[in-house]
Each structure stands twice: as C-alpha cells, then as structure tokens.
Amino acid sequence: MGIRTIITTILLILALIIISTTTAAAISCDCGDICVNQSGWWRDNGALNASTTPIQAAVDNATAGETICVAAGSYTAKVNIATPHLTLRGEGAGVVTVNVTSISDHAFEVTANYVNISGFNATGATDFPHAGIYLGGVDYCNISENTASNNYRGIDLGDSSNNTLTNNTASNNSYGIYLKSSSNYNTLRSNTASNNSYGIELHSSSNNTLADNTASNNSHGIYLYFSSNYNTLTSNTASNNYDGIEVHSSSNYNTLTSNTASSNDYEGIKLGHSSNNTLTGNNCSNNNRGICLGDSSNNTLVNNTASNNYYGIDLYSSNNYNTLANNTASNNTHGIYLRYSSNYNTLTNNTASNNYYGIDLYSSNNYNTLVNNTASNNNRGIYLYSSSNNTLASNTANSNNNRGIYLHSSSNNTLASNTANSNNYSGIYLYSSSNYNTLTSNTASSNDYDGIYLYSSSNNTASNNTASNNMRGIYLYSSNNNTLTNNTADLNSDHGIYLHKSSNNTLTSNIANLNDNNGIYLYSSNNNMLTNNIANSNNYGIYLSSSSNYSSLADNTANSNNYDGIFLSASSSNTLTNNNASSNNNRGIYLSSSSDNLIYNNYFNNTNNAYDDTGSNIWNTTKTNGTNIIGGLFLGGNYWSDYAGVDNDSDGLGDTLTPYNSSDDIENGGDYHPLVMSDNTPPLGITYLQNITHSRTYINWTWTDPVDSDFSKVLVYLDGVFQENVTSGVQCYNATSLISGTTHEIGTRTVDTTGNINQTWVNNTATTASTLDNTVPVINSVSLDPTDPNTGDDISVTVNATDNVGVTAVIARRMQFDAVGVVRCCVARERVVARMAQFDAFVVVRACSIARERVVVTRRMHFDAIVVVRCGVLRDVAVIHTA
DSSP: OOHHHHHHHHHHHHHHHHHHHHHHTTBOOOSSSEEEOSSEEEETTBOOEEOSSHHHHHHHHOOTTOEEEEOSEEEEOOEEEOSSSOEEEESOTTTEEEEOSSTTSOSEEEOSSSOEEESOEEEOOOSTTOEEEEEESOBSOEEESOEEESSSEEEEEESOBSOEEESOEEESSSEEEEEESSOOSOEEESOEEESSSEEEEEESOOSOEEESOEEESSSEEEEEESSOOSOEEESOEEESSSEEEEEESSOOSOEEESOEEESOSSEEEEEESOOSOEEESOEEESSSEEEEEESOOSOEEESOEEESSSEEEEEESSOOSOEEESOEEESSSEEEEEESSOOSOEEESOEEESSSEEEEEESSOOSOEEESOEEESSSEEEEEESOOSOEEESOBOOSOSSEEEEEESOOSOEEESOBOOSOSSEEEEEESSOOSOEEESOBOOSOSSEEEEEESOOSOEEESOBOOSSSEEEEEESOOSOEEESOBOOSOSSOSEEEESOOSOEEESOBOOSOSSEEEEEESOOSOEEESOBOOSSSEEEEEESSOOSOEEESOBOOSOSSEEEEEESOOSOEEESOEEESOSSEEEEEESOOSOEEESOEEESSSOEEESSSOSBOOOOOEESOOTTSOSEEOSOEETTOOOOOTTSSSBOOSSOSBOTTTTBTTOOBSSOBOOOOOOOOOOOEEEEEEEEOSSOEEEEEEOOOOTTEEEEEEEETTEEEEEEETTTOEEEEOSOOTTOEEEEEEEEEETTOOBOOSOEEEEEEOOOSOOOOOOEEEEEEEESSSOOTTOOOEEEEEEEOTTOOOEEEEEEEEOOTTSEEOOSSTTOOEEOOOSSOOEEEEEEEEOSSOEEEEEEEOSSOOOOOOOOOOSTTOEEEEEOO
C-alpha cells in the first residue's frame, strides 16, 4: 500500500470518529437524569458511554438525587448502590432483567439511604444468603413494582428501617421478602410472594406494617420469627401455603387485622411461643387449622371467623391466659379446640356452629372460663375431656346432634346459667368419673333423651336447674353421692328425676310434676335421701323399684298423680316420714313385694289410701312426744282421711278401729296409732259491738255472736282487766259502778268448745253521762237563707248559741206537717203540735251542752202563727220565734 493510500485511510477513520461523536452527542434521555441500555449509559443529549456493566456504570457516575432509567433488556450485573437519594427505574419488571454475574452476588445491593428501585426483575442470586434486591443497613428506601425470582432471597432487608416495599413480586425464591436483624418500621404493601419456601418473613424485626400483601403457594406464607414484635398485619391474603400466617418464637405484641388465610395445608394463622398478640377480624377458611396457638399466652382473638377447617380455632399445648371473644367457628370438625394444658383462658361471646365439636376442651385444660358462648347445630355443643376447674356460664348449646354440654372424665367444673335445649341426645351430660362438678341454674329442656344425665359420675351438685319437656328430666346412672337441690323436672315424656343403680344421693326440694311416667323414680338404687320434693300430677309420684332399699323419704309431696302417690315395688328397709300423698287416683301409697319399710307421720287423703301385699311393713312408731304432721302433740302413725275411729283420750291418736288397714288393703297389720285431726281453729270474733244505753254510773254494750257451731263464750275485758265470761246467746254486757263523765273501753275475744281462743280483739269505747248541768244553752240568733224561698229550695240555717260549759252541738232539722197540723221531730219521745195557716214546714234548731238542750223553732217563710203544745225532750225549753 502506498503512502497516499495510508493517509487516505487514516483520514476516513478520523472522519468516522468525528461523525460518530457528533451522532452520540445527539442521544436524548427524557425519562430521568441518566439512561441505560445494554450498550452503555448516557445523560440527556450526552454521549453514549459504552459499558459491559452499564447499570453499575450509570450508578457510579450518578450523583445524589438523580434518576437512572434502564431500558428493556437482559443485563448481567451486580449493582451496588452506595449513593443516597438515587432512583433506579427500569422500563418494567417484565422487560428488564438483571441477572447476577455470580450466584454468590446480590443483583442489587443498596448501602445508601433514600434509594428507590422499581421496574426490574432481579434473578439468579441463588447462593446463601444472597438476594435479588438487598438493603443493608439503610433507611427510607422505596422498592416498588419489581420482580425478584429464583434467588435465595428475593428482597432482603438487613438492619434496615423505615423503608417501603410496594407492589413487588417475589417468586420461586427460598425467601420471597425477608426482613432481618432489627429491620424496623418498614412498610410492605400490596406485594405478592408466591412459590417460595417463605413468602414474607420478618426475623427479629419489629414495628413493621404489612398491608394488602398476597402470599400464596409458599411453604410459609407470612412468617414472623424470633422476637419480631409490635408489627401490624392488615388485610393480607395468605392462601395455598403450608402455613398461611405464622407468628413464632417470642414474637410478641403484634396486631393481625382483617387478614385472609385460606386453603393452606396446615395453619391459616398460627401463634407459636408468642404472647400478647391481637388477632381481630381475620378470616381463616379451608385450612387444616384456621387459627392455631401453640405454647402462646396472653393473646387476644376477637371477631375472627374460622370456617371449613379441620380445627377452627385451636389452642394446642400450654396456651394460657388468652382471650377469645366474638369469634365465629363454623363448619369445622373442631370449632374452638383447647387441648393439652391450655389453662386460664377466657372464651366470651363466641359462636361455634355446624361443627362436629362446637367448643372442645381436651386433656388437662383447666381453669378456663367460658361465658355467653353459643355452640349450636354441632354434633357436640361444648365438650370437656379430662379437664377440670373450668367455669361455663350463660352459654347456649342448642340443637346439637348429640349432646349440648358434655363432660367426660372432667371434674371440679362449674356450670351455671347455661342453656342446653333441643339437642338430639342429652342437654347436659356428665360421663365416666366426671366428679365434683357444680351445676347451677342451667336449663336443659326439649332434648330428645335426657335434660341432665350423670353416668358413672359422683359427688356432683346440681341445684336450681330446669329440665323440662325431655324424655327424662334428670337421670343418674351408676352415679353416687350426688346432691340434687331445688331443681325442676316437669313435663318430661318419661321420668322427671330418675336414679338407676345410683346410691347415696341426696334429693332435696326438687319439683317433678306433670311427667308422663314417674315424678321421681329410683331403680335398684340404695341409701338415697329424698327430702321436701314435690312430685304431683305424674303417672306415679315417687316410685322405688327393684331393690331400691335403705332410703329415706321425708317431707315430700306426691299429690294428684294418675295412679299412686308413692309406690314401692320390691324395695325394702326404707323410711317414709312427713310425706303428703293426697288426691291420687289409685292409692296414696302402694307397696308391692316390699318389706320392712317404716311408714309413719305421713298424710294420706285419697279415696283409697294404702295397699300392702306383704304384711311385714311397719305403719307406725311408738307414741312419742313431738309435733306430728297434722299439728298434734304426739308422733305415732299416719293421718288417714278415711279413718273412722275415735280418739278417746284426746292425745291425737286413734283408739278405736285399730289397726287401720285401709279397708283390708293393708295385709296382716296396719297402723295402730292413726293420727286424729284436732280442732285448732278458733271461732270468729263478735260483730256489731256497740253502746246502746248509758248513764252517769253504767254503760251497756250489745253485740252479735259468731256463727261458728262450736262457739262457746266471749271473754270480756274492761279497760284491759278481765271481767267475766259471757256465754253464747247472751250477747250483751253491762258495766256498772262507774264514775260519771269517764270513758271506758270494752275488749272481747271469742272461745270455742275446744278452748281455741280468737287472738284478735274486738273493742269499743263509750263515756258515762256527766253531772247534771242545769244551765241551758242560749240561742242568740237563727237566720235562714233565702228569706223568701220557693217550694223545693234548699235553705241554709245559721245559728249563734252560747253555754256556760260550752255548746257541744247545734242540730237543725226540717219538720213536715201532716194533714192535721201535727209534726214529729226525730228525737225520741218529742212531739210538737202546731196550728197553722199558709205554711207547710218549719225548722227545729237545738243547741246542746253536756246535758241540756234548747229548742228553737223558726218559721220558714209566711208563717202566720205557730203554737208549740209540747216538746217531750228531757227538760227541754221551747222558744217560739215567728216572723
């Protein structure tokens, strides 16, 4: 080649370089401060800076506050960002891929604050512990809309706080999004973590906020581990994972609200070894366990829903002092399940329905409190197995397929004010050594079999319970030493209270009425004590059968039953005292094949009182001082309404027609001391007690005797001092030798022929006449208004009168004349005769002192003349006034 050729070639190359430089300077960058493509990087209107690692080159040449835009393409790089306030913006995670140069590198490593990364797919950092995007010890970074896939950790924050992760996708990593080592106060929102071993994990990181994230198809969806405290998880979705949301290893004081954990292989939400967390309004469905607590205490679960899981809410092993309130567990196998030493928990206002077990305490769950929970439409409503010292109060367990409340080998529990109605088997069931439990004020009604059923359970106390409209009200089978008090067992289709092979029980003050079979039924049950029970209007009131021996029946009432009040069949050596068996349709008491029973001081008032086919029972005790059932002074036999004998010695025990044998229905013996009713009713009191006459020295009282047939006399007292007995028929008493002007009270009480005294006093007060007063009152004036009346008008009479000892009364009477001019006053023995003309009436006015009276007669109007002929009142003086 010649020299000319060489020079020409050099000139062409230089021209091309100039042209190329001029062309590169014309490249624009309108998406940020620096643009990057696979060839290099450039600034707006700057030259292309070619680079095999263009992203890193752009970062290295950027200054704080600048934005780097990365064009679509696949980049092999390790991007280290150490400049703060830098923004890296990819064209989109679907089109910009950053693949690490080595599996032991991070795709992005951020070591400066306020860095923003968005729009990238970071992949290939598969070696432990590397990540697609890694923030190391930095704050206030914003990682958004990135995809981190096929890394060991997708997005990894180490000791980094106050960062925000939004709309990122982390998939097919070992850890999708990972916060560790005091990465606190970060916000993770609307991220998706799928197909990772751990979707989102917080490790020793606190005060973070996770909201609206989705974790699916991971081994662990969202995982708070090892002292990750005070985090808030809201409205996240964890589905199709092995575990949905898990709070573990002393991760405390976290708040989980309105999260959805569904279709996870094992737990929807799990707390493990963590305390003081609050779960509110979460929805956990179609998991193995909806919400699970393991060795976690002092947590609060409120308003959560757990449905279609195997375990709805599961407290597993050593979960103590947790509060569960207003949660709903439905369509699970176990609705709410406490097992293996979960103690001191409080369950309030929860609903467990359509589960196999509604609320289930299984194996050594003690000192828990269940209040106001509803467990209905389950197979078993509330179930306790080998759990003790729990309190169940005001719960509702209705319409369950098996039993409402079921205790199995569970002791020292308290059941109070619960309702267990309309269950297909029993309302309340104590089974297999469920001992020392207390049942108070519960209602167990309308169950298909038993209201309250104790099977092989002893030393329980049941009081104030209601068991009605069941097949059997209260049923004890092979259960001993129980106490039943103040229970009501009415309207059951079989027995009210039924003891079957149950001994040493105490039944006191129970009511068993209107049952289709027996009110109280003992079958092969010994040494029981029945006291003050009421068994009315059943087929049989109280029924002992099949060797129910050595029991005591005292103060019971068995009335108005269809057959017998008290029935003993093949039952011996029982003692019956102070019972009332009346108005029964067959017999008051019926003994069949029963011997050596002692029956005394009972009340029988039936058409047919007794039947005994053995003749070896004892129907009375020896005469003994003591008040008997009808109020007599001696104990002896029984009161029989049809006993026709006589009590000759008035001791209240019959002396003739003994032994009483109920018209030969008591064979070979009977009652040798039948009780005779004494008259203990006093007569009525006297009536119409009044003072008829009196003077200065005597007062006379009269009355009407009472109508009692056995009335005998009146006891008369004067001023509290007994005077005399006034026999029936006299009906008056005259008190004499009295002092004038003195007041006296008569007191009376009535007595019958038996000596019964009416304790109610009938009294009256009267005063003797005073010493004679010879000064008559003076009537000073009398006026009438109106002065010119018409016939039928009312007239007002005004009188002014005085007396030396005082005026005691002024009396004015209208007087009508008869045809001959004769008129009579209303005062005894007074007669006034007048002659008249042109008038039809006049008025008599009297002014009275203690013993004197003055009469004034005043014409009404137009009286022409009036003459008084006589006035017969004692010492009256008549003064005639005319117009």
